[in-house]
Amino acid sequence: DLSLSNNSLDGTTNVTNITLSHYYPHSVYMAAGYIVAYSFIFLLCMVGNILVCLIVLENHRMRTVTNLFIFNLAISDLLVGIFCIPTTLVDNLITGWPFSNTICKMSGFVQGVSVSASVFTLVAIAIERFRCIVYPLRPKLTLLVAKAAIASIWILAVIIMCPSAVALTVERIPFHYMVYNDDLNNTIPLYACYENFIRPQMRKVYTAILFAFIYLIPLVVIMVMYGSIGVKLFTSVVASREPQLGNGMEETGGRRRARISQKKIRVVKMLIVVALLFMLSWLPLWTLWMIADYASLDNKQLDFLAGYIFPFAHWLAFSNSSVNPIIYGYYNENFKRGFQAVCKSRSFSCVVQLGSKVARCGRKRRSRQAHSGNATFRDNPISSKQVNLNAQEASRNVEHSLVRIVELRKAITAFPGSKTEYMFTFEDIDETSVCGRSGLIIN
Secondary structure, rough: EEEEEOOOOOOOOOOOOEEEEEOOOOOOOHHHHHHHHHHHOOOOOHHHHHHHHHHEEEEHHHOOHHHHHHHHHHHHHHHHHHHHHHHHHHHHHHOOOOOHHHHHHHHHHHHHHHHHHHHHHHHHHHHHHHHHHHHOOOOOOOOOHHHHHHHHHHHHHHHHHHHHHHHHHEEEEOOOOEEEOOOOEEEEEEEEEEEEEOOHHHHHHHHHHHHHHHHHHHHHHHHHHHHHHHHHHHHHHHOOOOOOOOOOHHHHHHHHHHHHHHHHHHHHHHHHHHHHHHHHHHHOOOOOHHHHHOOOOOOHHHHHHHHHHHHHHHHHHHHHHHHHHHHHHHOOOOHHHHHHHHHHHHHHHHHHHHHHHHHHHHHHHHHHHHHHHOOOOEEEOOOOOHHHHHHHHHHHHOOOOOOOOOOOOOHHHEEEEEEEEOOOOOOOOOOOEEEEOOOOOOO
């Protein structure tokens, strides 16, 4: 920054201080680094979270309460990727706010709402897992209750961010200009997007409220929930490893409960990693916000934070929206298979759809094509034999799933008084989604 002073010759005019800033505050290499880093997390965020949404929507087995919350988390991460990452990148590359007042309000509001929804969703997941594992005999949450909880999450997120949407505005900074290409004759007025409360003290109070309700209190609740879950699972695993004094059937039941406990442990590990990474990713940005509001920094210190520290803190916070799908694929076999299926099955589904369309077209035009000598569906390289082979493979998979279902039913019948039937997680087989050869739902 460069400061200029204007004085009158007679000394009767007040001194006017004009501050000049570079339009591009960073070097070419640093700006290129920002662009590469932000573009990487943007692409990863969009591709990964879209795949998560497709997997949950297209696979009926995946439509469980926990996965519904994960779907909601992916939606909030997509909002961060669409509305927050591009505008924050541009804001870090140049001095001032280059967009309109509407984009200023929308970017800040959507960022706050999506982050709030993510935090509240993580709390809801922790509570749902707590109920399912620590108190397995209580009625489980239904999909209807989960949808109502998700609606409440978004309503609460909108309410808590309404003051920010009202206060956010774009205003011109007096006596502050931007110099374009180091030409002092080519200056641009400086505009800033910030929260303009009626009283400066209100901004500090609002920041403290957001820190408490969006970060601190949810962090405590999540730690308590997963701490209780960890104690419960540890005691369950220890009990399952004790020597069985009964017959062989009791030993089989103990091994089965141990396998189910291992599944639950793997699921809880995944959810704990998601919550922990979220809290760690957003901690630097929350710390900077608190320092900027409460530390009484001078302009040079604020400029240093805004130019170098805040861009990294924003990148770290936004990168959390892109790592969640990677965590799902690493810890959860269903999501891993779903990622592979979405990537591999697109071409096959297009082939089958094309074949069916050609078949219908061939049936309608068969008589007319016979006279004209045109090719029929049998001449098409997509033959019915290929479709039948895939149908046979799917049938074998169904038979394998039915065998597993019969084994599970036998295990539950053998232990009518045990808690085995409450130990299945969302990785287990959902019988209502398995179809037999005749297309009937197996109940």
